[in-house]
Amino acid sequence: MAQQQNATFTVVGTRSPVIDAVERVTGQAKYTGDLELPGMLVARVLRSPHPHARIASIDTSKAEALQGVKAVVTYRDAPKVPIFGHRQYMLNDRVRFAGEAVAALAAVDTDTADKALRLIAVQYEVLPFVLDPEEALKPGAPMLFQDGNLEGQPRVLTRGDIAQGLTESDRVIDRVYHCPTMWSGSMEPRAAIAQWEGDRLTVWASSQAPMRVHGNLTAQFNLPESSVRVISSYVGGGFGTKSAPHVDETLAAMLARRARRPVKLQYSREEEILDSNTRFETRVYAKVGVKRDMTLHALDVRCYTNLGAYHTRLGGLGNQATHIYKIPNLRTEQYRVHTNVPNTGPTRGVGDPQETFAIESLIDEIANEMGWDPMAFRLKNIKRNGDPIARGGSGTEDGRLIAQVLDRCIEEGSARIGWDRRNTVPGAAQAGPRARGIGVALTERAGGGGPGGASVKVNLDGSVVVFYASTDIGTGSRTTLSMIAAEVLGLPLRMVRAVAGDTEMAPADGGSYGNRTLQVTGRAAEAAARDCLEQVLATAAPMLKAAAADLEVREAVVRVKAEPARSMPLREVMQRRGRSIVGDGSVAQSQAATNVERTTGAHFAEVEVDRETGKIRILRYVSAHDLGQPINVTVVENQIEGGTIQGLALTQAEEMRFDARTGRCLNASFVDLKPPTMLDFDPRVIEPIIVPSVGQQGPFGAKGLGENPCHPGMAVVANAIYNAVGIRLREVPFTRAAVLKALADQRANTSRTA
Amino acid sequence: MADDHRDNPDQSVSRRAFLKGGALATGALSSVLIPVPAEAQLPEATEPDPRRTVVELKVNGVPYREEVPNRTTLLQFIREHLKLTGTKMGCDRAQCGACTVILNGRNVYSCTALAIEAAGGEVLTIEGLATSDALHPIQQAFIQHSGFQCGFCTSGQIMTTKALLDRMPKPTEDEARRALSGNLCRCAAYKRILESVMTASRLT
Numbered sequence: 001m002a003q004q005q006n007a008t009f010t011v012v013g014t015r016s017p018v019i020d021a022v023e024r025v026t027g028q029a030k031y032t033g034d035l036e037l038p039g040m041l042v043a044r045v046l047r048s049p050h051p052h053a054r055i056a057s058i059d060t061s062k063a064e065a066l067q068g069v070k071a072v073v074t075y076r077d078a079p080k081v082p083i084f085g086h087r088q089y090m091l092n093d094r095v096r097f098a099g100e101a102v103a104a105l106a107a108v109d110t111d112t113a114d115k116a117l118r119l120i121a122v123q124y125e126v127l128p129f130v131l132d133p134e135e136a137l138k139p140g141a142p143m144l145f146q147d148g149n150l151e152g153q154p155r156v157l158t159r160g161d162i163a164q165g166l167t168e169s170d171r172v173i174d175r176v177y178h179c180p181t182m183w184s185g186s187m188e189p190r191a192a193i194a195q196w197e198g199d200r201l202t203v204w205a206s207s208q209a210p211m212r213v214h215g216n217l218t219a220q221f222n223l224p225e226s227s228v229r230v231i232s233s234y235v236g237g238g239f240g241t242k243s244a245p246h247v248d249e250t251l252a253a254m255l256a257r258r259a260r261r262p263v264k265l266q267y268s269r270e271e272e273i274l275d276s277n278t279r280f281e282t283r284v285y286a287k288v289g290v291k292r293d294m295t296l297h298a299l300d301v302r303c304y305t306n307l308g309a310y311h312t313r314l315g316g317l318g319n320q321a322t323h324i325y326k327i328p329n330l331r332t333e334q335y336r337v338h339t340n341v342p343n344t345g346p347t348r349g350v351g352d353p354q355e356t357f358a359i360e361s362l363i364d365e366i367a368n369e370m371g372w373d374p375m376a377f378r379l380k381n382i383k384r385n386g387d388p389i390a391r392g393g394s395g396t397e398d399g400r401l402i403a404q405v406l407d408r409c410i411e412e413g414s415a416r417i418g419w420d421r422r423n424t425v426p427g428a429a430q431a432g433p434r435a436r437g438i439g440v441a442l443t444e445r446a447g448g449g450g451p452g453g454a455s456v457k458v459n460l461d462g463s464v465v466v467f468y469a470s471t472d473i474g475t476g477s478r479t480t481l482s483m484i485a486a487e488v489l490g491l492p493l494r495m496v497r498a499v500a501g502d503t504e505m506a507p508a509d510g511g512s513y514g515n516r517t518l519q520v521t522g523r524a525a526e527a528a529a530r531d532c533l534e535q536v537l538a539t540a541a542p543m544l545k546a547a548a549a550d551l552e553v554r555e556a557v558v559r560v561k562a563e564p565a566r567s568m569p570l571r572e573v574m575q576r577r578g579r580s581i582v583g584d585g586s587v588a589q590s591q592a593a594t595n596v597e598r599t600t601g602a603h604f605a606e607v608e609v610d611r612e613t614g615k616i617r618i619l620r621y622v623s624a625h626d627l628g629q630p631i632n633v634t635v636v637e638n639q640i641e642g643g644t645i646q647g648l649a650l651t652q653a654e655e656m657r658f659d660a661r662t663g664r665c666l667n668a669s670f671v672d673l674k675p676p677t678m679l680d681f682d683p684r685v686i687e688p689i690i691v692p693s694v695g696q697q698g699p700f701g702a703k704g705l706g707e708n709p710c711h712p713g714m715a716v717v718a719n720a721i722y723n724a725v726g727i728r729l730r731e732v733p734f735t736r737a738a739v740l741k742a743l744a745d746q747r748a749n750t751s752r753t754a
Numbered sequence: 755m756a757d758d759h760r761d762n763p764d765q766s767v768s769r770r771a772f773l774k775g776g777a778l779a780t781g782a783l784s785s786v787l788i789p790v791p792a793e794a795q796l797p798e799a800t801e802p803d804p805r806r807t808v809v810e811l812k813v814n815g816v817p818y819r820e821e822v823p824n825r826t827t828l829l830q831f832i833r834e835h836l837k838l839t840g841t842k843m844g845c846d847r848a849q850c851g852a853c854t855v856i857l858n859g860r861n862v863y864s865c866t867a868l869a870i871e872a873a874g875g876e877v878l879t880i881e882g883l884a885t886s887d888a889l890h891p892i893q894q895a896f897i898q899h900s901g902f903q904c905g906f907c908t909s910g911q912i913m914t915t916k917a918l919l920d921r922m923p924k925p926t927e928d929e930a931r932r933a934l935s936g937n938l939c940r941c942a943a944y945k946r947i948l949e950s951v952m953t954a955s956r957l958t
Contacts, residue, residue, distance in 0.1 A: 027840015
């Protein structure tokens with residue numbers, strides 16, 4: 001694709017509004033919960049009040065006898081097929097977090113369903129529980145699974161000799177960073193509707209990955225792929241929590257089969273918070289060693305990841321360390337531990353924001369400790385374009401080279417924020433109660449991976465439809481994939497539409513997660529459009545009495561390149577042909593190993609800390625990203641701005657708190673989790689920068705971007721606070737109480753040493 | 755969890771009365787076309803039920819008359835009875851603003867207003883904003899600035915904007931931020947939402 005870089009585009013790289021904008025601003029877009037089928041029942045889920053218990057008995061007879069109740073299911077009815085390859089069945093005879101589904105039922109309306117739920121009698125044999133990942137690894141800790149609470153083996157990456165590296169270092173510091181379990185859901189709570197027609201199952205699901213849901217349902221009900229259809233048309237956000245199959249789709253399908261009627265299962269907000277694969281807790285113990293010449297020499301990281309009861313994806317920490325910096329001696333050791341907090345999963349990065357907080361704080365700490373400019377220290381040690389790539393799994397280098405412009409992100413971002421205005425002596429006295437400071441943090445993430453597919457159809461009037469089984473969760477993929485097809489086929493964007501999230505109409509495709517949709521599905525859409533183009537030109541060649549190779553399409557007109565007047569509108573070509581054209585596009589597994597691309601960025605924040613109230617204000621925030629060729633500039637900026645605020649949100653709120661006595665979540669509501677409103681962070685201060693670059697794998701040199709803007713927020717704010725007032729916050733969120741306590745500790749230390 | 759369900763001791767009356775509701779206007783017709791489950795065919799009640807009230811109100815200019823359980827929220831009335839699904843349920847606890855509609859000129863969280871409170875009133879939902887010929891200028895502004903990502907909160911953002919501009923046609927940016935601060939956007943498209951509101955204030 002790199003050869004495209006000098007081409008001039010007509011559609012790609014513009015700022016077109018998204019093509020489904022009218023639907024979204026008029027209320028016409030139909031999300032899963034808006035759909036209604038004839039005879040549809042509503043489902044409700046009974047959830048455990050205990051964080052850990054065995055179900056001694058469960059009696060559903062009274063609920064089943066209630067008029068209007070059409071189906072009840074318990075663990076006895078659940079297929080013994082784990083959901084998405086992890087350890088959880090649809091329902092289990094044991095619950096491992098407070099809020100886990102125990103039974104589900106379907107009834108003619110919500111009132112009947114709610115009433116029936118209270119008629120289910122469950123006797124729990126309550127078991128001891130554990131909430132902390134390190135506690136869960138100690139001998140005698142309550143065991144969630146027979147083979148222990150540790151998931152698999154500790155994940156270890158090594159390079160060089162860490163012991164020797166630390167010994168050789170001129171300075172070593174040792175720090176601990178903590179991120180709690182955090183809510184990471186979306187505005188639309190989970191919803192699923194299931195309908196059986198004979199042995200054919202159709203499920204409408206609020207999912208990022210309909211194909212994965214499809215795979216789970218075929219396994220749960222032992223059906224051929226042709227008998228299951230999953231549709232996720234409009235999805236009200238996902239951020240990773242909807243990137244894997246979940247119990248809700250399976251429960252709806254099970255109830256619908258029992259009741260022989262369609263069933264809708266819509267989570268309440270509380271259910272969504274408790275049972276939605278939230279952002280996992282991490283505690284990171286990190287040692288870093290440097291040489292006097294400003295080189296990073298050794299990094300030793302031990303991390304405990306709190307997976308909760310179940311997990312959809314294991315966080316692989318170590319990316320930040322292995323991919324951003326050149327470190328000769330490295331060891332990362334990660335323990336992924338089950339506890340009795342709710343299930344977790346990837347959320348805008350598989351642990352990337354948590355890891356970024358630890359590593360980018362640590363880098364800042366050692367630079368300040370040594371009296372070095374933290375930005376200069378980073379520029380000295382980052383990998384640059386052409387340096388060897390480290391593989392994600394092993395951290396080893398395999399000869400491939402990095403293609404990214406992280407250095408330029410740092411340079412452009414620092415120029416914009418005015419890095420020179422920072423306090424060269426962090427925390428140096430400033431007049432008045434408020435002090436300002438500037439911080440920086442970097443992000444890197446692999447995007448893409450896995451095989452993918454899309455297809456494109458040219459209709460008889462020359463209009464075009466793109467079909468893909470991934471979704472548009474608000475990231476604009478309907479639009480960007482349509483723009484790719486329009487660019488290839490020489491059409492104005494208004495002639496192209498996209499059908500998203502339908503597993504029956506589109507070829508297999510992983511889903512919308514991991515910076516993947518544009519890069520992999522988009523590349524498949526490009527291939528499908530090129531297939532169509534070839535067929536269009538072959539069809540038109542005899543009509544224009546020219547060789548297909550001499551033809552092109554411009555503005556929906558097929559013409560001879562050297563003689564543009566010899567032309568025929570695409571519409572006429574298709575009408576004469578009388579048959580539609582279908583183009584197949586796929587990215588094969590063999591290509592998958594190389595279709596991973598690295599997206600990087602540098603964030604800078606100027607903050608103001610009020611020493612009297614502990615309040616932190618973001619005065620300016622610059623998000624500079626390397627994302628290859630932007631397909632739609634507006635979509636890119638929207639992703640950067642929104643992702644940046646999501647990253648900042650983690651600095652102030654969204655911690656899920658659990659009661660040590662009962663193990664229950666204490667703040668499962670928006671009021672108590674406090675996701676940011678327009679007043680919490682002034683959105684006007686966020687300045688996105690698109691740093692020019694060309695990707696190697698994606699369509700027209702594009703790279704996936706969605707994940708990265710969320711990563712640096714915690715670290716960049718912590719670093720800016722240090723620069724302002726000289727306190728180091730190593731636990732999020734940075735509440736006013738935490739800021740005031742750190743300032744008080746600082747004063748106490750100063751007076752002791754004085 | 756299971757303990758916050760509202761009690762409704764008698765389903766049968768509600769179903770029968772809903773079907774008897776009679777004066778259903780156009781927006782409600784689709785629900786009548788749905789096949790009636792067998793259990794809805796129940797004996798006639800003989801006494802008027804004090805737990806139910808006939809509500810008359812206008813939604814998007816269309817008059818409706820429906821008998822509903824007293825505790826029916828305005829959101830349930832709009833979504834489930836009238837089948838106007840552009841108004842979203844994000845929390846059902848007046849904490850997110852996805853359900854915002856305009857009741858008698860004021861923006862309200864329809865999840866925590868009762869339908870009977872709206873009786874005699876005029877409700878405007880997202881479906882009532884555009885004419886058959888043109889989008890409302892606020893909708894045009896949200897498209898122009900891409901003031902959304904996933905779109906789930908967008909109806910609420912737009913209805914709050916409408917109420918704001920009706921009472922304060924030329925707000926400052928800070929006034930607009932305060933007015934919109936009751937509407938969460940999890941995608942955090944706030945910068946563009948604010949730009950949309952300011953552009954809309956110039957267009958309207």
